[in-house]
Amino acid sequence: MELESYPFYQIQSGFIFYPPPPFPVINHSLPPPPPPPPPSGLLLPFHFNPSLFFDMDHQRTMSLLQFVNDEGLVPSQEEEDKRKKTIHKLKKIVYSWIKKVARKHRLTKHQIAATSATILTYGSYGLGVHSQESDIDALCVAPFFVTIAEDFFVVLHNMLKSRPEVSEIQCVKSAKVPLMRLKFDGISIDLPYARLRVLYVPENVDILNPFFVRSIDDTSWKSLSGVRANKCILQLVPNVENFRCMLRILKFWAKRRGLYGALLGYLGGIHLAILAAYVCQRHPDATLNTLIMNFFRTFAFWHWPTPVSLQEGMLQTSVDAIELRPFSLMPILLPSRSNSYEYCQSNITNSTCYRIKSEFIRGHNMTRDLLKPDFIWDNVFQPFPYSKRYSRFVKIYLSTSDQRELGNWVGLVKSRFRGLFVILEELGGFCDPNPTEYVENEKGEANVVFYWGLHAGDKNRLSDTELIEGEFMKMIVNGYEGCDGRMKLSILIASQLPKNAQFDNETMKGTKRCLKM
Numbered sequence: 375m376e377l378e379s380y381p382f383y384q385i386q387s388g389f390i391f392y393p394p395p396p397f398p399v400i401n402h403s404l405p406p407p408p409p410p411p412p413p414s415g416l417l418l419p420f421h422f423n424p425s426l427f428f429d430m431d432h433q434r435t436m437s438l439l440q441f442v443n444d445e446g447l448v449p450s451q452e453e454e455d456k457r458k459k460t461i462h463k464l465k466k467i468v469y470s471w472i473k474k475v476a477r478k479h480r481l482t483k484h485q486i487a488a489t490s491a492t493i494l495t496y497g498s499y500g501l502g503v504h505s506q507e508s509d510i511d512a513l514c515v516a517p518f519f520v521t522i523a524e525d526f527f528v529v530l531h532n533m534l535k536s537r538p539e540v541s542e543i544q545c546v547k548s549a550k551v552p553l554m555r556l557k558f559d560g561i562s563i564d565l566p567y568a569r570l571r572v573l574y575v576p577e578n579v580d581i582l583n584p585f586f587v588r589s590i591d592d593t594s595w596k597s598l599s600g601v602r603a604n605k606c607i608l609q610l611v612p613n614v615e616n617f618r619c620m621l622r623i624l625k626f627w628a629k630r631r632g633l634y635g636a637l638l639g640y641l642g643g644i645h646l647a648i649l650a651a652y653v654c655q656r657h658p659d660a661t662l663n664t665l666i667m668n669f670f671r672t673f674a675f676w677h678w679p680t681p682v683s684l685q686e687g688m689l690q691t692s693v694d695a696i697e698l699r700p701f702s703l704m705p706i707l708l709p710s711r712s713n714s715y716e717y718c719q720s721n722i723t724n725s726t727c728y729r730i731k732s733e734f735i736r737g738h739n740m741t742r743d744l745l746k747p748d749f750i751w752d753n754v755f756q757p758f759p760y761s762k763r764y765s766r767f768v769k770i771y772l773s774t775s776d777q778r779e780l781g782n783w784v785g786l787v788k789s790r791f792r793g794l795f796v797i798l799e800e801l802g803g804f805c806d807p808n809p810t811e812y813v814e815n816e817k818g819e820a821n822v823v824f825y826w827g828l829h830a831g832d833k834n835r836l837s838d839t840e841l842i843e844g845e846f847m848k849m850i851v852n853g854y855e856g857c858d859g860r861m862k863l864s865i866l867i868a869s870q871l872p873k874n875a876q877f878d879n880e881t882m883k884g885t886k887r888c889l890k891m
């Protein structure tokens with residue numbers, strides 16, 4: 375069978391190929407083909423009865439809302455209050471920090487009184503779609519006189535560190551968006567920094583207003599990207615509440631199907647937010663059920679690597695949008711008010727791209743027929759059965775002697791995972807990086823373990839795990855000093871997986887709260 379016809383065969387037959395067919399070589403220098411025409415409607419029976427259609431749609435929407443409730447996808451009021459309190463405390467800390475820094479820089483009394491800094495939330499919390507496990511993405515927006523190296527990474531860092539509510543604080547200075555990571559009252563916080571050319575930063579500063587972002591530095595512009603994207607998304611969707619509910623469901627679906635986590639080569643919150651918003655824009659009056667059906671239908675038929683964009687015309691009119699497109703198998707354009715073209719960062723590889731597409735097709739096959747008698751939402755959200763799909767697994771065991779170092783070490787290795795995907799794929803392997811993190815309690819040292827599904831085209835080429843481990847280790851330590859973590863890479867057969875990683879339905883449902891992305 376021709377490779378191009380695989381997706382369509384899969385859609386028609388409902389059969390997903392494991393292992394996958396050989397991957398196509400995609401020529402990224404070509405401009406993308408025009409967006410595909412939408413497929414011709416839902417599968418409706420020959421004698422279509424509109425009232426039956428609306429009844430079924432309504433029923434499915436109601437049972438989906440019940441599912442959202444049963445699974446606790448919306449955080450409780452208590453949880454919400456805790457987060458609000460944390461943000462309030464952070465704002466107060468940042469406020470006293472800015473006064474301190476202003477005095478340090480010997481500003482006049484009048485300037486010290488006038489100056490101010492603030493916290494803007496973005497990410498899933500900013501969009502109003504966070505779950506219990508989500509972090510709070512909080513951008514610290516400061517005035518012109520603040521320096522990142524000293525005032526942010528030393529003065530603010532020390533102020534935060536001395537607070538009893540703060541733990542596990544670390545500076546991530548080398549990231550594209552430099553930030554501090556910490557836990558505040560047990561909630562994970564990502565705290566990047568942006569500097570505006572003003573003395574007074576209003577509490578809810580409108581960063582889409584050109585006045586505030588005039589002549590800002592590059593790092594600040596990048597740090598503002600998340601807030602900008604969130605604001606644009608919320609302005610571009612016709613019904614914010616429907617969008618939020620849909621996105622919560624999609625994030626849950628992606629976690630259950632092992633597709634959530636941008637570092638692992640899958641979809642992050644921002645990718646899913648844009649894909650969901652794209653569908654909402656095209657179906658402004660749709661029910662929740664229809665939105666989810668259309669989500670699967672749209673992306674099961676999508677002609678990747680045609681980019682997904684929320685702003686029509688942006689791709690057609692701009693050569694930049696095509697030329698500046700980074701190498702990506704599934705390009706997704708961040709919405710923007712300015713004429714800049716930013717794409718979501720992506721680690722998607724041939725293997726993960728195949729998995730994501732297969733899951734879109736699976737979702738489409740399961741939801742497309744409104745009259746399917748035995749339809750239940752629970753089936754759509756079944757955990758992905760790794761041990762049934764793969765006979766072999768790559769085990770990545772990460773450990774440190776000091777528990778406090780483990781987070782840094784695992785974070786560093788995860789940020790380099792793309793390199794390992796490439797090594798495995800070059801050796802002919804199809805690799806499915808299950809994002810769930812496990813712990814081997816009996817080991818007596820701080821550790822995190824990953825088990826990735828593996829299909830080895832030629833088993834011999836993948837048998838030299840020491841060589842693979844050595845190559846990957848070189849990539850990890852390249853340009854990075856100061857972390858004495860250890861890594862052990864090995865290949866297991868499915869029966870050697872520990873019980874808690876057997877991936878049968880019950881154990882997977884039990885581990886859903888342990889998913890650490």
Ligand SMILES: Nc1ncnc2c1ncn2[C@@H]1O[C@H](COP(=O)(O)OP(=O)(O)OP(=O)(O)O)[C@@H](O)[C@H]1O
Nearest residue numbers: 497498504508509511600636642643644718719720
């Ligand atoms: N790969 C990426 N490309 C572009 N922007 C990104 C990317 N990853 C993260 N961001 C920005 O950082 C924000 C926060 O990312 P984060 O990883 O915390 O995910 P999230 O959407 O908040 O979901 P979660 O509930 O899992 O925290 C995103 O909303 C986005 O603005």
Ligand SMILES: [Mg+2]
Nearest residue numbers: 497498509511
């Ligand atoms: Mg987040």
Ligand SMILES: [Mg+2]
Nearest residue numbers: 497509511564
């Ligand atoms: Mg974050």
